[in-house]
Amino acid sequence: MAGDAVSDRRVQPALDGAGVRVAVVAGRFNDAITFRLLDGVTRGLEALGAPEPIVEWVPGAFEIPLAAKAFAESGSVDAVIGLGCVIRGATTHYEAVAGECAAGILRAGLATGVPIIFGVLTTEDMDQALERSEGPGGHNVGEEGAHTAVEMVRLLERIAG
Known part of the structure; x- marks a missing residue:
């Protein structure tokens, strides 16, 4: 797994999730992994003092x-986290699903101005998916997504004044 090249000058935000309303849109396909990511989101939001997320499931x-954009447009949440798991197979289906999911999440966030966090694993195999959903070392992309959601909500609040 590629690492993060950390500078000794990195700015670490003080994250306060109090009152931050988060929705999670989770894909059922590969839900053995998605549930692990969802546990990470819940744990991450709780650690930051944020309320429990609203969770809705979609096929994959x-x-x-689309569901993330609908949540963002509803005004009922401050951020949305998309969770899923796409594992490369023997066909090009992986590229279409993973790429379009990422692009769609980006477009939805830009169109609505609401942080929509990409918590979709795109891995070569199940071992990589397990590793990124709390395998060795405790890495969980869902928990990272919770932190990112709170950070982006607070950043946009500061920018708006």
């Missing part, structure tokens, strides 16, 4: 952007 990663 390809459907996440």
